[in-house]
């Protein structure tokens with residue numbers, strides 16, 4: 001019997017002094033790296049292939065993360081195409097002494113699965129089971145439509 005592949009990955013760790021920015025809090029670049037790592041682990045887990053990041057969108061840092069905070073980075077498959085996987089990533093953080101977590105960042109990353117020759121390869125289709133998963137899939141479809149408009153707007157400015 002085939003084993004169901006995991007569609008969700010959560011990383012949990014402490015924000016370290018080496019993650020600090022010039023203001024003494026966690027560097028935005030460190031958060032972006034964690035988002036990419038959690039998304040990558042999720043996409044690889046779902047597809048069973050090496051994956052590349054195609055797109056990262058909508059990153060907004062709602063709240064700062066402090067050094068010493070416990071950080072949780074949750075990545076979930078919300079939509080699949082033929083070779084691409086759209087992964088929603090939610091970052092939350094809090095003081096480990098009280099265990100109270102607050103959402104700090106949410107974004108969508110798209111990964112493409114690759115074969116051993118470096119060509120894009122088909123992935124197992126994601127089939128939402130719950131109301132929340134269905135709503136997230138519809139959200140991914142709406143974002144794709146919006147993204148086309150944004151990419152058309154940005155196109156003339158590439159490489160200027």
Ligand SMILES: CC(C)(COP(=O)(O)OP(=O)(O)OC[C@H]1O[C@@H](n2cnc3c(N)ncnc32)[C@H](O)[C@@H]1OP(=O)(O)O)[C@@H](O)C(=O)NCCC(=O)NCCS
Pocket residue numbers: 052053054055080081082083084085110112120147151
């Ligand atoms: C990712 C990459 C292989 C895609 O190349 P490509 O020529 O567009 O590949 P394909 O035409 O086969 O498309 C692959 C998938 O990407 C999707 N895609 C392509 N452009 C897209 C866009 N702008 N937005 C969303 N999805 C897109 C396609 O729809 C396809 O998905 P599907 O099979 O589920 O429909 C290529 O752009 C690449 O190598 N980029 C660099 C990746 C990288 O190095 N990432 C690390 C960060 S720098």
